[in-house]
Amino acid sequence: SQQGEEDPQALSIQEGENATMNCSYKTSINNLQWYRQNSGRGLVHLILIRSNEREKHSGRLRVTLDTSKKSSSLLITASRAADTASYFCATGTGANSKLTFGKGITLSVRP
Amino acid sequence: GAVVSQHPSRVICKSGTSVKIECRSLDFQATTMFWYRQFPKQSLMLMATSNEGSKATYEQGVEKDKFLINHASLTLSTLTVTSAHPEDSSFYICSARDLAGNYGYTFGSGTRLTVV
Numbered sequence A: 001s002q003q004g005e006e007d008p009q010a011l012s013i014q015e016g017e018n019a020t021m022n023c024s025y026k027t028s029i030n031n032l033q034w035y036r037q038n039s040g041r042g043l044v045h046l047i048l049i050r051s052n053e054r055e056k057h058s059g060r061l062r063v064t065l066d067t068s069k070k071s072s073s074l075l076i077t078a079s080r081a082a083d084t085a086s087y088f089c090a091t092g093t094g095a096n097s098k099l100t101f102g103k104g105i106t107l108s109v110r111p
Numbered sequence B: 001g002a003v004v005s006q007h008p009s010r011v012i013c014k015s016g017t018s019v020k021i022e023c024r025s026l027d028f029q030a031t032t033m034f035w036y037r038q039f040p041k042q043s044l045m046l047m048a049t050s051n052e053g054s055k056a057t058y059e060q061g062v063e064k065d066k067f068l069i070n071h072a073s074l075t076l077s078t079l080t081v082t083s084a085h086p087e088d089s090s091f092y093i094c095s096a097r098d099l100a101g102n103y104g105y106t107f108g109s110g111t112r113l114t115v116v
Helices: none
Strands: A005-007 A010-014 A019-024 A031-037 A043-050 A055-058 A061-066 A071-076 A085-092 A099-101 A105-110 B004-007 B010-013 B019-025 B032-038 B044-051 B067-073 B076-081 B090-096 B111-115
Touching (some): A010 A019, A019 A085, A019 A105, A031 A061, A031 A071, A043 A055, A043 A071, A099 B044, B004 B090, B010 B019, B019 B032, B019 B090, B032 B067, B032 B076, B044 B067, B076 B090
Parallel strands (some): A010 A105
Antiparallel strands (some): A005 A019, A031 A085, A055 A061, A061 A071, A085 A099, B032 B090, B067 B076, B090 B111
C-alpha cells in the first residue's frame, strides 16, 4: 500500500524559479527519501533524511522533515529545464527495509 | 556510488511464454533486493523482497508462482514472469542498497515488458 502522498500532483514553473514539493505519510518511519525519475527510466536517489533530522541540503536541493506532522518537503532552487521529471518520496522503516512510495509529482520546468 | 544493472531494458514476448529479468549489483554485495512494478503515470508498487539464499517475501496480492524470484548470489537476483499475459505488461524495476555506504537505494534502469 502507498504511504506517501505528494502534492501537488503536477507542477509547472519557469526556469530559474524554485520548485517546492510536499509529501505526507501516515506511519512511523526511520527515514524518508526523495527520488527522481525521467520518463521510462529507473529512479535516481536524490537525498535521504533520517527521522532524527529536520533539514538537509545537497546542492540545489533542500529537504525538510517534520515528524510531528508526518510531512516532508523538497525544494529545488534555481530550477533548470533538465529538472523536468517525476519526483517521488519514499519512506523506510529501517536501514534496509522496503520502501513505500508516494504517487509522485510531475515537475515541468519551462525554458 | 553503487550501481545496479538491470537487463533487458525492453522485452516483447508472446502470451504464454516466460520472461526472465536480471538485476545485478555491480560494485557491492546486496543481501536484499527489491522488485517493483510500475504502471504508466503511476507510482512504484513493491512486488517482493528478494533475500540471498532464501525464499523471497511477496507482498499481498502478488502471485509467487507467477513471479518467480531467485537470489542465488550476493550480486544477482532474477525475476521470471511465467506464462505471461497482456495484463502483465508493465515496467519492472529492481533496487538494492549498499549498506556500506550512506546513501539511499540504488535502482536499476527498469525493464519494459510488453506481452502480445
